[in-house]
């Protein structure tokens with residue numbers, strides 16, 4: 001990827017901010033595993049490194065160890081059996097092993113990257129991701145979800161200096177992972193609606209150029225839907241590029257607005273519920289994809305059916321909200337909602353801008369028909385049952401997720417509009 005061009009296009013941005021990111025090199029190409037050592041050496045990566053993988057990802061990255069050896073890298077290895085969730089215990093383990101190395105290479109996706117991202121940040125080590133599947137949008141992220149005492153929260157972390165992905169490996173990744181990556185990408189449409197809407201109602205910072213980066217990357221993925229499940233290097237490479245691009249967009253914007261909206265918060269609600277109960281909560285992109293389909297439909301239905309509104313000051317029933325969260329989360333919910341984000345919204349203004357909100361929804365989102373067709377073509381699941389979410393939990397997640405963020409979302413406005421999101425999901 002031509003990172004310099006992206007940065008150059010962002011120079012003198014009309015939004016008034018200076019946009020930068022820390023990632024120096026992104027190499028996505030066919031058969032480039034053999035060049036890993038060379039790419040890292042050219043990027044100035046230190047020669048003494050800790051490589052972290054699990055048995056599956058190390059097998060997928062066949063050839064990486066000789067490629068590093070050839071360029072004179074001294075590699076210390078930590079290979080887990082099967083890494084499914086990133087826990088603080090493993091962050092500590094990686095940090096201890098990283099004491100006498102200068103760089104950390106994560107071989108894999110999701111949780112492995114999250115662990116190494118945090119350890120690299122805290123130990124000030126240069127960080128590289130060697131991606132083995134295009135499964136989620138966090139590659140270029142600078143935060144990571146880590147579980148501590150069965151509680152998942154976002155930790156500050158290092159954006160990788162180098163991201164390497166061999167399209168032969170990406171294309172051969174399990175279909176479930178590639179389809180998850182697709183689900184995580186289509187979510188960006190909802191993210192863009194929520195971002196635009198917040199700018200309109202609260203004056204939150206917004207950058208048209210960054211929103212366009214996300215939109216272009218997402219449109220590209222939609223066009224490739226039919227090829228996601230194939231062993232196609234072109235499709236897998238394009239998904240990877242788009243996923244990396246949205247991560248860079250977040251860093252450019254200095255917030256996660258370009259990559260996530262209400263659907264990510266719904267997914268987070270479900271995740272918290274399950275993690276607290278010791279249940280593994282399915283792949284990120286899979287849950288996000290299901291939430292995106294439901295909210296895409298709900299947003300359209302709201303725009304279609306609610307022609308005008310009578311907005312009132314936020315009528316949230318707070319006792320009910322707290323009853324829908326486990327006690328361990330109550331302090332967070334309290335902090336996030338005092339003041340609560342609707343304090344920034346004037347009912348009269350919301351009422352006056354309703355036609356504009358309807359227009360934003362209709363012009364930003366794909367139709368339900370198109371999205372369903374693309375999700376199915378991409379092998380992505382669309383039913384809540386497929387991510388093990390029973391109806392009652394689904395209902396709670398759709399109604400009560402907005403309180404987990406201090407963030408304007410269309411779903412957060414329901415108590416000001418006297419609407420129930422559940423009336424719009426079919």
Ligand SMILES: [Zn+2]
Nearest residue numbers: 013015207209
């Ligand atoms: Zn800008």
Ligand SMILES: [Zn+2]
Nearest residue numbers: 136137184288
């Ligand atoms: Zn995501």
